[in-house]
Amino acid sequence: MIALIVAAVVLILAIIISLLVYFLAFGQKKLHYFQTSFQIPSIEYNPDFSVEHSKVRIDLKQKISDEIDKIFQNSSLNHHYIESHVVNFRSSDNGLKTDVLLKFHFISNNAETVKSQAVNILHQKLKLNQSFLKIDNSLPYLKDINEIQAEHILNSGCGLGRESPSMEKIANGYIAKKADWPWQASLQMDGIHYCGASLLSEEWLLTAAHCFDTYKNPKLWTASFGTTLSPPLMRIRVQSIILHENYAAHKHEDDIAVVRLSTPVLFSEDVHRVCLPDAAFEVLPKSKAFVTGWGALKVNGPFPNTLRQVEIEIISNDICNKVNVYGGAVSSGMICAGFLTGKLDACEGDSGGPLVIAPDRNIWYIIGIVSWGIDCGKENNPGIYTKVTHYRDWIKSKTNI
Numbered sequence: 001m002i003a004l005i006v007a008a009v010v011l012i013l014a015i016i017i018s019l020l021v022y023f024l025a026f027g028q029k030k031l032h033y034f035q036t037s038f039q040i041p042s043i044e045y046n047p048d049f050s051v052e053h054s055k056v057r058i059d060l061k062q063k064i065s066d067e068i069d070k071i072f073q074n075s076s077l078n079h080h081y082i083e084s085h086v087v088n089f090r091s092s093d094n095g096l097k098t099d100v101l102l103k104f105h106f107i108s109n110n111a112e113t114v115k116s117q118a119v120n121i122l123h124q125k126l127k128l129n130q131s132f133l134k135i136d137n138s139l140p141y142l143k144d145i146n147e148i149q150a151e152h153i154l155n156s157g158c159g160l161g162r163e164s165p166s167m168e169k170i171a172n173g174y175i176a177k178k179a180d181w182p183w184q185a186s187l188q189m190d191g192i193h194y195c196g197a198s199l200l201s202e203e204w205l206l207t208a209a210h211c212f213d214t215y216k217n218p219k220l221w222t223a224s225f226g227t228t229l230s231p232p233l234m235r236i237r238v239q240s241i242i243l244h245e246n247y248a249a250h251k252h253e254d255d256i257a258v259v260r261l262s263t264p265v266l267f268s269e270d271v272h273r274v275c276l277p278d279a280a281f282e283v284l285p286k287s288k289a290f291v292t293g294w295g296a297l298k299v300n301g302p303f304p305n306t307l308r309q310v311e312i313e314i315i316s317n318d319i320c321n322k323v324n325v326y327g328g329a330v331s332s333g334m335i336c337a338g339f340l341t342g343k344l345d346a347c348e349g350d351s352g353g354p355l356v357i358a359p360d361r362n363i364w365y366i367i368g369i370v371s372w373g374i375d376c377g378k379e380n381n382p383g384i385y386t387k388v389t390h391y392r393d394w395i396k397s398k399t400n401i
Contacts, residue, residue, distance in 0.1 A: 031082075032111060033150035034102045034118065034142040038064070038126075039134040045091035052158060052275070053363055061086040064098060067131055075121045080106045080114055085154055097136060101145070101153055115142055148266060155182075155267040159275035159363040161356075162290070176307040178227055181292045183274035183366075184307060186224040186232075187211060187259070187352060193229050193303065196293040196353025198366050199273045202264035204399045207352035208369050208386060209247040209257040216241060223261060225271045227307040229294055233270055237262040242398050244391070253331060255371045255386045257352075258398050274354060275365045276401060279392040283367055285316040289337055289357045291370060291383070295350030299376050303349055310345065312338045315382055325380050333390040335368045338382025346383045347376035355385045 048054045065084050072081035087099040106114050119141055126135050135141070145153075162180040176184075183199040187207060195211035205223060215221070218238045226233025239262040244254040265271060283289070292309045296302065320336035321328045330336050337355060338345050346353070355368030368385030375381060388395075395401060 029105050030108055031147060032104045032106060032108075032114070033145045033147065034104070034115065035087075035099065035145045036102060036122075036142050037097055037099045037136040037138075039092060039094055039097055039136050040064075040132060041095040041134060042132050043096045045089070045096050049089040049096070053361070057089070060089070064100065064133065067133055068100065068102070071121065071125050071131070072118075077104070077114065077117055077121060080104045087153055087156075101150060102142070103150070111144075115144075118142060151269070152267045155269060155272040158273045159358075159365060160272065161274075161364050162358075163362050175304075176227055176292060176309045179270050180227075181290075181307065181309065181354075181356075182270055182272045183364075184225075184292050184354065186229055186294060187238075188222050188224055188229075189215060189220050191222075191230075193224075193294050193349065195349070195351045196295075196370060197223065197259060198354040198369075199225075199265065199271070200258075200276060200395075200399065200401050201273055202267070203261045204401060205259040205261065206354075206366065206369065206388075206395065207257050207259060208255050208371055209243040210249065210255050210371070211352045212241055212243060212257060213249045216243075218259075221259075223259065225265070229305050234265070236265065244394065252329070252372050252384070253333065254391075256369060256391050256394070258395065274356060275363060276392070276395065277365045277367060277389055279389050281365065281367070281389050283314050283335070283357060285314050285319075287314045287357060288312075289314060289355050289367065291337070291346045291350065291353065291355045291368075291385075293346060293350030293353040293370065295347040295353075296376065298347065301347075312344055312383070315340070320382065320384070325382075326384070330384060333387050334371065335385040335387045336382055337368065337385055338373075338377075340380055340382065342379040342381070343377045345373070345377040346370045
């Protein structure tokens with residue numbers, strides 16, 4: 001009797017272990033990505049389709065995503081399909097082409113079956129003229145793409161970060177949450193933070209020229225990404241540093257530089273680029289903006305390991321040039337931001353970092369670069385930032401962005 005009981009227990013355990021092994025090896029659902037393209041003969045190419053946050057681009061991307069959602073949600077793959085992401089638009093002899101990333105969730109050993117089903121579903125719907133989307137026969141229909149490449153594509157858009165602004169300060173203040181400010185970089189020498197910077201593309205950073213007053217050799221510098229300095233999420237060597245030709249260390253004018261990375265950044269939810277405004281982009285006084293950095297928490301105070309943020313207000317240059325403020329020192333190439341009452345401000349070590357604003361749809365634009373000021377949070381001495389729109393043509397001439 002005891003032998004039978006032991007045998008039964010052993011058998012049950014063996015079955016449980018076998019099922020667990022099978023589930024772990026074959027039964028776990030994973031994310032899978034496929035890249036494809038469609039023809040849209042009913043729509044002619046419009047140059048505004050290439051303008052990143054133009055209304056016509058956003059509306060058409062939504063229309064295409066809704067159409068693909070409808071196709072798969074009403075199919076046998078509705079439990080596996082997650083979403084689609086429109087990557088870009090291209091001109092075509094037959095109207096318009098769009099490249100799309102499809103995201104699924106299924107067991108890995110079913111990959112070829114699901115892929116084949118997805119192809120059949122799309123062919124069936126698109127060939128029967130049931131959709132404004134048509135098959136693009138010039139490319140492989142569904143191309144497998146790995147998760148790292150897919151995340152790079154999914155996060156290639158600019159300005160996607162913090163969603164709900166709230167009053168938080170750097171000095172004695174609050175920590176930035178993960179992925180709130182994914183364009184923020186730290187410029188370092190020997191692993192020590194010196195300045196902030198902002199990611200403009202896979203390989204270019206925007207920062208302040210005065211960060212390089214002492215050390216100009218790019219081989220000495222690295223760029224660190226992520227919300228903590230130690231450990232960093234990613235660290236990349238600097239290839240070159242370009243200062244504005246008219247910048248001089250003894251002045252505050254033209255305090256702008258671009259930094260080229262030695263290897264391109266792979267975008268992710270935690271690391272991607274900020275939007276650059278057009279030269280005509282205007283920010284009104286009293287507008288709310290955020291400045292971020294790893295600078296000192298107060299004058300001569302400690303430097304934090306985790307990224308901090310502060311919400312401040314744009315102040316007109318006329319007010320900042322009053323005798324009791326900066327007495328005419330704020331030029332047209334600068335932005336004044338903070339509060340005349342003091343307290344909330346950037347500080348030492350925040351230099352080169354971004355001043356950003358989200359005028360619409362939670363898309364963040366860099367409008368300023370931390371440049372100079374008197375002390376930190378001092379009454380009648382708000383922070384002064386290099387005005388990005390003033391140097392928009394210069395940035396394009398150096399980076400082609």
